[in-house]
Every structure is written in structure tokens, then in C-alpha cells.
Amino acid sequence: MRDIIKNALIITLVAIIGxxxxxxxxxxxxxxxxxxxxxxxxxxxxxxxxxxxxFKELEDxxxxxxxxxxxxxxxxxxxxxxxxxxxxxxxLFPGYGGKIESLIGYEDDVCSGIIILEHAETPGLGAKITxxxxxxxxxxxxxxxxxxxxxxVVAITGATVSSRSVSSAIKKIAEFYRxxxxxxx
Amino acid sequence: xxxxxKEFKKGLFLQNPVLILMVGLCSVLAVSTTVENAIGMTLGFxxxxxxxxxxxxxxxxxxxxxxxxxxxxxxxxxxxTVVDLVMKAYSPTLxxxxxxxxxxxxxxxxxxxxxxxxxxxxxxxxxxxxxxxMSVGYGIAIIALxxxxxxxxSGTFLGYRVFPQGFKPAGIILLPPGAFIILGIYIAVLRxxxxxxx
Numbered sequence: 290m291r292d293i294i295k296n297a298l299i300i301t302l303v304a305i306i307g308x309x310x311x312x313x314x315x316x317x318x319x320x321x322x323x324x325x326x327x328x329x330x331x332x333x334x335x336x337x338x339x340x341x342x343x344f345k346e347l348e349d350x351x352x353x354x355x356x357x358x359x360x361x362x363x364x365x366x367x368x369x370x371x372x373x374x375x376x377x378x379x380x381l382f383p384g385y386g387g388k389i390e391s392l393i394g395y396e397d398d399v400c401s402g403i404i405i406l407e408h409a410e411t412p413g414l415g416a417k418i419t420x421x422x423x424x425x426x427x428x429x430x431x432x433x434x435x436x437x438x439x440x441x442v443v444a445i446t447g448a449t450v451s452s453r454s455v456s457s458a459i460k461k462i463a464e465f466y467r468x469x470x471x472x473x474x
Numbered sequence: 475x476x477x478x479x480k481e482f483k484k485g486l487f488l489q490n491p492v493l494i495l496m497v498g499l500c501s502v503l504a505v506s507t508t509v510e511n512a513i514g515m516t517l518g519f520x521x522x523x524x525x526x527x528x529x530x531x532x533x534x535x536x537x538x539x540x541x542x543x544x545x546x547x548x549x550x551x552x553x554x555t556v557v558d559l560v561m562k563a564y565s566p567t568l569x570x571x572x573x574x575x576x577x578x579x580x581x582x583x584x585x586x587x588x589x590x591x592x593x594x595x596x597x598x599x600x601x602x603x604x605x606x607x608m609s610v611g612y613g614i615a616i617i618a619l620x621x622x623x624x625x626x627x628s629g630t631f632l633g634y635r636v637f638p639q640g641f642k643p644a645g646i647i648l649l650p651p652g653a654f655i656i657l658g659i660y661i662a663v664l665r666x667x668x669x670x671x672x
Contacts, residue, residue, distance in 0.1 A: 319559075
């Protein structure tokens, strides 16, 4: 009996010291981590809308599930310096090797561009979805296009599935953009 | 001094954690696609190994024998979380490309093995040299592996192009089978060398 209490006390003490140290480290790293997140979001939006002046989140659309496993995490409304407005969708969609996390921009009736934030596609093949060569074909692409690889989208050699999931995600989110986000507000 | 040097040196080749002891291979295969990732992983791993070995060695006389594993785990998991947080805060690109493999240092068997087999029984100074030697040995193995994989698999070294534009990299080298092939060659060469020497 006395042993159990002694052991419990020792473990508790170790746990308290451990969590105390972690809490201290967390207290000065967490504002930095938050800043880094905001910075990468801002940079991403800047890459899609180089004219960006301000952006704000439309909280009504946070965490919206679309069909085919596509999930819209956040929607940002972007105001450009020339007065025009665009929308950036922070979305998750299934790829070949797992979920692909990306920012997709739309303006009027075109796709303004896409950035891949995180992915688990095959290195050397599907991972090429992050390259400029692949991504630039979506810049200023009319949303009336079919977005089908080997038709109007140049697919990555040996990575048809990855190419298809990116293209169809842009198309699917475009529908959501046209019907809900832009039409609704 | 001689004894310390011996503890340091054994980690480099004779008891190299990756090439001879062959523990913690999962993360070695996964992150050794580029030299930059390999260096980042080495730094993270070394920090965890050195701090948890030192902590355990420092308090080894206070740890009741049957409670040692949970206490080791607090030390290991704690230092891993510190690495994870610091990397996220100050080096987000590295943290992104290493991804899940930083938190997974917790379950890297080599850390627990060193703490249990070495740090728990030896004085701080000897432990420090053991941890340093193991870290450098880990670094040698993973960086050598990553160098070959990056050069042959992507045609670059530390992000700089080494082959002319027309070079077509061998994609398989970047996949796990490629890592196994190269690792196998290293192990064979090292074991052959050690075998001949003794």
C-alpha cells in the first residue's frame, strides 16, 4: 500500500515537471507558430492574387463538406488594389496518396490559380502537382471548361490520378463558389 | 579521456545505430529523400537523444527500478515535443517537409534503447559522449543515404542542380525500394570492412 502511494507520487511529480517545461516552451513558441501560419496564408493568397490589398474570412462557410470527399476549410474574400474582388478557398481533397491541402482562387468566371500546401503524392510523379509547370495551366482558366486531364488539362506523365483529383477538385469547388459563395452574398 | 573517446567512436561505425544496430529505419527511409531533410532530421533526433539521455543519467539514482520506463517516456516525449514546437515556430518549411516524422522520434526504438541500456547505468559525462557518438553515427548514415538519393533521384544536391537539364532522374531511388537498395549496399560495405578488420 505504501509503495503504491510512493510510486504514484513519483510519477505525478515527474509528469508535473514535464508538463511545466512543455508549458513554458509552448508559451513562447505558440505565438510564433500562429504568426507563421498567417504568413504562409498571406503568401499563398498573394501568389494567387498578386494585386491583393486586404482579405477577410467569410466565417459562414467554415468547414463545409462537399461531395467526393472534398472539404472546404475556410473561404477568404480578397480585395484587389484595382477594386476587383476574388475568393480564395482553403480546401482538402483526396489525392492518390492521401489528402491534398490547397488554396484555390476564383475571380468572376475564371479560376485564378491553385497552390498546393500539403500532399502525400508519389515523389517524382504525383508530387509534380506542386510545380509551376502543372499549376500555371489553371491560371485564368474559364470555369466553363470541363477540367478533365488529357482533354483541356495537361496531365502529369505517370500521375493521371493526381492530375485528375486536382482538376476535378477545382471544378467541384467552382460550383460551390458560383452557387453558394458568390451567388449567395 | 580514452574511455570517453571510445564511447563516442563506437557510435560512428562499429555500433552505428542505422547501419549496424538497424533500429529506427522507418523514419530513415522516409525522410532521406533530400539532404536538407536528412540534416533537419539529424538535428531533431540528436536533440532528443542527447537531452533524454542526459536527463535520465542525471536522475538515474532517484528513479525506482520498476518505474523507469514511464519516466524514460516522459523525458523522451517531452524533448520530442520541444523539438516539434521549436521547429514549427522557427523553421516551418523544414517542419512541413519532415511532417509526422518529428513527433515519431518518440517511438524511435534507438532512443529508448540507448536510455535503457546506457544512460540509466552510466555517469553523465560518459552518457554525453555516447549520445554524441550515436547522433553523429545516425547523421552520417542518413545524410550519406540522402545524398545518393537526392543526386540520383532528383538530380540535385541540397537543392542545387548537379546534372545538366537533360538528365532524367531515376524516380525509384526516391521510393522506399530505392532507399533499401542503397542502404543495403552501405550495410554490406561497412560489415565487410568491419569483418575483415577483426
